[in-house]
Amino acid sequence: MRLSVTGCGYLGAVHAAAMASIGHEVVGIDVDVRKIDALSRGDAPFFEPELPELLRAGVDGGTLRFSTDAAEARGAAVHFIAVGTPQRKDGHAADMTYIDAAVDALLPHLQPGDIVAGKSTVPVGTAARLAELIAPTGAVLVWNPEFLREGWAVVDTISPDRLVVGVPAGPEGERAADVLREVYRPAVERETPFLVSDYATAELVKISANAFLATKISFINAMAEIAEVTGADVTQLADAIGHDARIGRRFLSAGIGFGGGCLPKDIRAFAARAEELGRGESVAFLREVDAINLRRRERAVTLTREALGGDVVGKRVAVLGAAFKPHSDDIRDSPALDVAVRLKGLGADVVVTDPAAVENARRAHPQLAYADARDDALRGAEAVVVVTEWDEYRRELDPAHASSLATGRVVVDGRNCLDADAWRAAGWDYRGLGRP
Template sequence: MEPAQNVLTGPLPRLTVIGTGYLGATHAICMAVLGYEVLGVDVDPDKIARLAAGDVPFFEPGLPEKLREALDYGRLRFTTDFDEAAAFGDVHFICVGTPQLAGSHAADLRYVESAFTELAKRIDRRALLVGKSTVPIGTAARLTTIVQEVSPAGTDLELAWNPEFLREGFAVEDTLRPDRLVFGVASDYAERALRDAFAPIIAEGTPVVVADTATAELVKVAANSFLATKISYINAMAEVCEATGADVNLLAKALSFDDRIGARFLKPGLGFGGGCLPKDIRAFRHRAEELGVGAAVRFLDEVDQINLRRRARTVDLVRELAGGSLLGVRVAALGAAFKPNSDDVRDAPALDVARMLYLEGALVSVYDPEANDNAHRLYPDLEYADTLGKCVRGAEVTVLLTEWEQFRRADPTLLGEIVAEKKIVDGRHALDATAYRRAGWEYRALGRPVVAETFDLGTHEKDSVAA
């Protein structure tokens, strides 16, 4: 997508982005590339300095190049000064985090509330505050009252909600070419301001859903809850397959041909993690209980529990391959990030499994192409290797925990020459099981029998499938 020309009847609005973490930095950079003047704001001066110098403080493919492009255009600046932000912006996007509250499933809204109020206190003219953070239903209505009370602009300062749907590893594409835009608004002015703020994207044909703020708040948690449910559903079927000798991969393939179900996210394995799905479904359950409709989403508790059980079951498979005990067993853990193309280890199933193995006495070596540093800060007691070869050398059991392409492409014959024992647990159903078995590996995966003679569902040609 080329940088935007002025597609509006007037000048493009000037945008501020409050919070320059994963969501905020991506949004600020991409909006500047599209042609807007953007000011990124954060209370962390080190983060601001890095971004201003062209250094993205997290791993996201394609984003460093876009940052350099935006800085070169001269349309993107960064500051810690809220006074400057209030004077600069016409539309202010609030992109701060909403982590899980300590000791509770509720969302911690301190950072959101602080960002809205600190900015509102300084705004003395008509403007729009736009929340992009994932928040409980009713937050926008409550914040509207607060910001209009503290702002010199009074009711001329309006509030809207515009949820984000970024996938880590694809954030640039999801920002520049989203599959939809959702505008939660309370006035025609707010809708017009948002349409102006996304004009180049709308001009590309992106669907726009205009709703009330409560519906807009609900869209993100509803989407995440649906995805989490689909992932946990196939993992629940994996538990049934383990008890019956059925093959969950073939089951998923058969289900995927039903266009009511589809193949996306119907992939068995270690389950979901990261900074969104786990905490969002927990916060959604908590808020539903507060609203008196907890029974409607009580199934999400089992979705969460199924997901967590996959981690423990992966440890079981490693222990079984090790002969019944992990004490002193050298285990190579391939992956630490919650998904490939990310360095995010928040609620990462991979790192959780590595820790569980360590707590049972295994000698765990972890390698992740991008997340080693973040993982080491979280769990410094684990051993970290800086290459795949160093990680697996001398391993008695190898376990794939994050499906990086580097691990998918690894040659099982070459790997077999440097491990101590050819035993592998494929926690993501990402490896060519047949190739590993032919190379002499003992292969195990969640929801698959040890060895299954099956028929290909497309050709009915008999094939030997590794478990």
């Protein structure tokens, strides 16, 4: 099948490469010339495991190409829209500029029978509005939300845990659903759940899933706040309640909270849309979820300051991590960088390192010092702050080795990912969030 993908950022580039890898002929379209040039060479413009191999295979094999010309989409059976919906600069609502621009660019090239498949995370009601714009062309809109985890995006695209398709009522919706089944045939043949719904439900699936995950993370961080004043250990608490099959252990790791390009802006946009619909009280709890999340960043800073005698001025602090999560170079709303910037603002001599995100962090925060190698960051440090749980820090960093490099013996575990007993046995003053 011939497919087009409008928007070649994180979502679109992965989707285009993955679709080509399962046998489709794909053209990716974006207005960013430098991005298109890189992708056309088979070079990934961001860090994502397995993506470079897929890109090169698709480009070299002729099943994947990229262009800045929207007319290249003409003739595709399905046109995916995979542009960003960032938070508006003047509020918490989603900025629909890129979605609207993508649809406007596609309209002249759509033909009767084409399927336009939205993948972006949008406020509920968006699909119905866009369907009216597309209808005069004879094309049909469906909404097919993505459920990608950064660091696992290729796997999540080729082998998703579910597929959701929102379609219009009637025969055209049934036909559109069948076309999407064909697009995702390998996953469908593996009996991946394929859920067909109306537009509004499909839009709400992604945003409500993100709201639930954000709530679960902030719940355990709220428990960490209680643990800190009672002497309880939040990691043991999470283990205990995680054994309840109704709750589960995943996303119950207390620390400095969530970040990235999805959860923070999505819960804010959800709350803003609920207000527009006159049901703001239904998701009012998301405001507190957001507030708890942001408080944990400051708590990591406070722990560092307390461990260094109440003052960090002039003291060298090694911050291990810049990306918002491991296996990614994404620094959007990164709690790790937020902690580093706050420590720098208090006068600390901060040195940041990360296996993948140093260059992105340097461009965004040139006021910080950076080290490409972990050991260079540790050398001479009076305190070590772990803020992204890369294996290089949580599993491969031996406390004795760290002692041979650092001058101080303070370690603040912003992700509760270190072996506290091992670090303490090696002579370190270990501080975790929500741990005695």
